[in-house]
Amino acid sequence: MKIQLQKFIHKYSSYSRPNQSWSCGKQAQGYQCDAGPDAQGQCRTQYECTPYKKDARWICTRNNSQGGRCTEGPLANGDCCKQVVSCQPIRSIRGKRKLLVKWTVFTTFAVLIFFLSSHLRAEFFSPGDLSFKHAKIQECSTCHAVFDTSSFEWIKQALSGNFLIHNSNKCLDCHQFGEHAHDAHGLKADELKQLTPNKVKPEKSDKKQLACLNCHLEHHGENTDLTNVAKQNCAYCHDIEKSMTQNKHPEFTQYPFKQNTKIIFDHFTHSKKYYYNRAGDQLLETAPESCLSCHKSDDSGINMGQQSYDNDCKACHNEIFEESESFIVFDIPELAFEASELNAQWPEDARGTLTHFMILLLASDPLFTEAVTDLEDYFDLSELNKTNTLKLIKSIKNLYFEIDNKGPIALKQRLIKAFNCQFNDQGQSSCSINETELDQLVSLMPIQLLCEAKTRWFPKLDEEYKAESSHYCANNNHNSESDTGEWILEELSIEYRPTKHNNPLIKTLLNLSSRELSSALTEKTRLELFNELISEDASVQCSKCHSVESVDAKNFKVNWPASDKSSTQKEFIKFRHDAHIKYQDESICNDCHQENSKDGYLDSYEDHDPLTFESNFITDNKACLSCHQNSMTETQCQTCHNYHISPPLL
Amino acid sequence: MMSFNRRRLKNSLILIFVSLALNTFAMYFGTPLYRIQIWSGWILLTLILLLFLYSVRKKINLLPIGKASSWLQFHAYAGLLSSLVFLKHTSFQLPTGTFETLLAILFASTALSGIIGMIFSRIIPLHLTRRGEEVIYERIPAFSYKLKVQAQDLVLECTLQTNSTALADYYQNHLSGFFQKPYMPLFHLYGSMGYLHTLEIKHNTFCRYLNEQENQYAKQLFELIRKKYDLDFHYTLQSLLKTWLFIHVPLTYALLLAMTVHLMLIYAFLGHLQ
Numbered sequence: 001m002k003i004q005l006q007k008f009i010h011k012y013s014s015y016s017r018p019n020q021s022w023s024c025g026k027q028a029q030g031y032q033c034d035a036g037p038d039a040q041g042q043c044r045t046q047y048e049c050t051p052y053k054k055d056a057r058w059i060c061t062r063n064n065s066q067g068g069r070c071t072e073g074p075l076a077n078g079d080c081c082k083q084v085v086s087c088q089p090i091r092s093i094r095g096k097r098k099l100l101v102k103w104t105v106f107t108t109f110a111v112l113i114f115f116l117s118s119h120l121r122a123e124f125f126s127p128g129d130l131s132f133k134h135a136k137i138q139e140c141s142t143c144h145a146v147f148d149t150s151s152f153e154w155i156k157q158a159l160s161g162n163f164l165i166h167n168s169n170k171c172l173d174c175h176q177f178g179e180h181a182h183d184a185h186g187l188k189a190d191e192l193k194q195l196t197p198n199k200v201k202p203e204k205s206d207k208k209q210l211a212c213l214n215c216h217l218e219h220h221g222e223n224t225d226l227t228n229v230a231k232q233n234c235a236y237c238h239d240i241e242k243s244m245t246q247n248k249h250p251e252f253t254q255y256p257f258k259q260n261t262k263i264i265f266d267h268f269t270h271s272k273k274y275y276y277n278r279a280g281d282q283l284l285e286t287a288p289e290s291c292l293s294c295h296k297s298d299d300s301g302i303n304m305g306q307q308s309y310d311n312d313c314k315a316c317h318n319e320i321f322e323e324s325e326s327f328i329v330f331d332i333p334e335l336a337f338e339a340s341e342l343n344a345q346w347p348e349d350a351r352g353t354l355t356h357f358m359i360l361l362l363a364s365d366p367l368f369t370e371a372v373t374d375l376e377d378y379f380d381l382s383e384l385n386k387t388n389t390l391k392l393i394k395s396i397k398n399l400y401f402e403i404d405n406k407g408p409i410a411l412k413q414r415l416i417k418a419f420n421c422q423f424n425d426q427g428q429s430s431c432s433i434n435e436t437e438l439d440q441l442v443s444l445m446p447i448q449l450l451c452e453a454k455t456r457w458f459p460k461l462d463e464e465y466k467a468e469s470s471h472y473c474a475n476n477n478h479n480s481e482s483d484t485g486e487w488i489l490e491e492l493s494i495e496y497r498p499t500k501h502n503n504p505l506i507k508t509l510l511n512l513s514s515r516e517l518s519s520a521l522t523e524k525t526r527l528e529l530f531n532e533l534i535s536e537d538a539s540v541q542c543s544k545c546h547s548v549e550s551v552d553a554k555n556f557k558v559n560w561p562a563s564d565k566s567s568t569q570k571e572f573i574k575f576r577h578d579a580h581i582k583y584q585d586e587s588i589c590n591d592c593h594q595e596n597s598k599d600g601y602l603d604s605y606e607d608h609d610p611l612t613f614e615s616n617f618i619t620d621n622k623a624c625l626s627c628h629q630n631s632m633t634e635t636q637c638q639t640c641h642n643y644h645i646s647p648p649l650l
Numbered sequence: 651m652m653s654f655n656r657r658r659l660k661n662s663l664i665l666i667f668v669s670l671a672l673n674t675f676a677m678y679f680g681t682p683l684y685r686i687q688i689w690s691g692w693i694l695l696t697l698i699l700l701l702f703l704y705s706v707r708k709k710i711n712l713l714p715i716g717k718a719s720s721w722l723q724f725h726a727y728a729g730l731l732s733s734l735v736f737l738k739h740t741s742f743q744l745p746t747g748t749f750e751t752l753l754a755i756l757f758a759s760t761a762l763s764g765i766i767g768m769i770f771s772r773i774i775p776l777h778l779t780r781r782g783e784e785v786i787y788e789r790i791p792a793f794s795y796k797l798k799v800q801a802q803d804l805v806l807e808c809t810l811q812t813n814s815t816a817l818a819d820y821y822q823n824h825l826s827g828f829f830q831k832p833y834m835p836l837f838h839l840y841g842s843m844g845y846l847h848t849l850e851i852k853h854n855t856f857c858r859y860l861n862e863q864e865n866q867y868a869k870q871l872f873e874l875i876r877k878k879y880d881l882d883f884h885y886t887l888q889s890l891l892k893t894w895l896f897i898h899v900p901l902t903y904a905l906l907l908a909m910t911v912h913l914m915l916i917y918a919f920l921g922h923l924q
Binding site: 003004005006014016018023027028029030032092093096097100101103104105107108109112115116123124125126127128129144146147154155157158159161162163164165166167211213219220221232 | 677745746747748749750783784785786787788789791792793794795796797800873874877881892895896899900901903904907908911913914915916917918919920921922
């Protein structure tokens with residue numbers, strides 16, 4: 001017996017509406033009506049059919065699937081004779097799904113609205129925990145200004161079109177990167193261009209600002225390293241895609257650096273000549289055993305600075321100071337005429353010259369400038385005629401008289417004029433000299449000796465100037481503040497002998513004389529003074545160890561510290577010496593710093609150009625690549641490079 | 651007309667090509683400066699809206715906007731693509747925030763229910779055509795009712811004709827529940843015929859005690875049992891084809907709502923890319 005349940009012939013198949021929300025309640029019994037329920041789920045059927053009239057007769061229209069025309073036929077009034085009991089429609093599958101969708105939407109909407117408007121919204125909508133460095137931040141509004149506003153404000157903010165930078169400004173409340181914080185590398189475009197020529201893709205060279213959020217994304221858990229930035233970020237501006245693809249570091253084009261060391265120290269002359277002989281025998285007890293005997297990493301672990309003069313150099317080189325010779329600072333110059341010829345008070349046996357320092361002190365006196373203007377050779381006093389000689393005598397006496405009366409102030413005022421400087425209340429200077437330096441120099445001057453010299457050399461000076469006895473020296477006992485040198489009053493001169501390293505007088509004189517002056521007279525003198533102080537004939541030749549760099553044609557810089565890098569200063573490239581030497585044998589230094597067979601280390605300092613340099617050592621990039629090349633995929637750019645080259649200040 | 655395998659191969663190749671193209675685009679242009687999160691987010695949103703349009707298309711029958719079957723193909727492959735974009739968007743990491751976790755769960759559930767539905771729609775029809783008569787799902791309760799009535803009529807007729815209530819008692823005691831509603835759905839999920847065999851053994855055992863006339867009725871009754879068993883099988887499997895949408899569709903709407911809030915939060919608290 002074959003049983004067929006479903007017939008697809010229209011006469012025997014009921015009309016189904018699966019896309020409607022309601023189905024006939026009698027569907028399950030197979031008595032489903034053709035009309036079906038309405039959209040609200042109400043049964044709308046009263047009779048089995050709706051008869052139609054033909055030739056004054058009502059004809060039954062009952063469907064074949066429900067039995068076809070009935071035998072009774074319609075009533076006389078045209079109603080169907082078979083009244084049906086209304087059913088209770090049931091939801092169709094689609095109707096049930098639609099209801100579930102409505103409830104889901106309603107529930108989701110209600111949950112979102114609840115959390116958006118409740119005090120739990122911070123916990124609910126927070127994308128995750130802050131990194132441990134920001135863990136102390138409790139309030140969302142500390143970083144998100146809009147957070148404390150209503151949800152409508154959030155929507156307005158979202159639609160406002162604010163950029164990442166706008167939302168990054170809050171970071172700068174704590175992290176100070178200066179006024180160009182959002183510019184690339186936190187630098188002004190011009191400055192950056194100078195520092196990184198040709199390093200940036202041409203199309204990105206004039207770009208735009210960067211937001212903190214471009215690289216540092218928070219809310220990824222407390223163990224997130226915010227400084228771990230993808231290489232692709234760097235590749236946005238820097239042309240390194242090819243290197244990334246090939247898993248290689250770009251070619252080193254500017255490494256190793258060609259810039260001389262600040263302290264002139266020929267490692268191999270010392271090690272092969274003074275510390276050890278060729279046979280390797282130790283010649284000095286104090287000879288360093290390895291590089292690390294002298295070089296220690298600083299707090300940052302980046303710089304391997306020398307320790308100090310006292311530790312590293314003093315043992316051998318202190319005799320320079322102990323046996324130094326004095327040099328004349330104040331002198332009584334020999335004149336072309338005898339004092340009697342000039343009818344002036346002047347020491348008879350004066351055989352000195354005008355020292356450079358005296359010229360600087362006298363330069364502000366108009367009498368002096370008048371006297372020396374016409375000299376062809378540099379301060380050859382034998383060329384002076386009588387009138388100018390008298391002017392010179394007068395100007396020198398003026399100097400001593402002023403010192404006697406005003407003390408150090410007289411010196412300061414004269415130097416200010418000589419350097420053509422003006423200082424405002426904040427101590428800012430209109431010239432290359434700063435007031436602190438000047439005060440230091442003046443404080444180191446032997447005022448007491450100068451007063452004594454004035455009395456000895458010009459005993460009738462007060463009478464000449466008809467001055468009262470309100471002298472500075474009479475009322476003050478002024479001694480030089482320095483203990484690193486000694487002033488000596490000779491018969492007709494005052495001399496200075498530096499006795500210790502780090503002599504402030506010599507340092508200040510070198511610093512002051514290293515910078516260009518506006519007056520032609522003083523400019524020539526300061527240059528002469530500078531050259532004298534750095535010459536081999538100097539009492540102590542600081543420049544033998546402290547290199548002198550020419551900043552430009554007329555300005556120089558004496559490198560006093562061994563390094564001008566501070567431990568907090570950040571440059572584009574960072575190299576952690578401490579990380580590389582830790583747990584390593586001391587000979588690891590030689591892996592990167594190999595002896596340069598070429599001579600010329602000392603000669604490279606002669607032109608004062610810091611970029612003309614023949615290092616004691618040679619280094620090539622193979623030293624880096626031997627370890628880092630194979631792990632380029634794991635190595636981020638910031639392993640060796642800094643993005644923010646100025647330190648963040650919290 | 652393109653064969654099913656050929657169509658699947660073509661669509662899979664398109665999916666692979668688009669995925670690789672998007673990945674290449676992200677690698678070279680999108681990754682720097684966290685653009686990948688923003689861009690992949692917008693691509694994901696676009697894909698989800700396109701996926702959602704499929705349900706709109708099904709409701710619009712009059713406009714000539716492509717065949718529903720073509721839309722379904724697009725829906726299936728775009729859904730797979732959106733799953734890949736979602737993984738890229740989250741950088742293959744689990745989200746850490748409550749809301750974002752909820753959002754990820756919503757997406758994952760929607761995608762997973764879609765994938766399961768796609769697998770159902772590929773496998774179940776094959777089983778349905780192999781066994782029993784093809785029937786419309788909505789009519790199954792009526793057919794089931796019809797079988798029950800036929801069985802009851804048969805048993806009554808047997809009682810009248812043979813003056814024996816043996817078959818009627820047997821029906822009352824052992825089969826009335828079976829004909830009343832869909833029976834043993836778990837058996838049908840696995841396509842098992844085990845319960846039918848059990849019924850058959852029981853029925854045959856019972857028939858040994860019937861006379862010849864009663865046996866004729868009993869044979870007809872067993873045909874009805876077999877028919878009902880097949881009908882239950884269709885009902886169970888077709889129910890599966892319908893019920894996965896009870897998860898997929900509501901979750902889609904919840905996902906759209908949550909996504910809108912997510913988008914608002916991103917632009918309110920992060921801002922637009924420069």
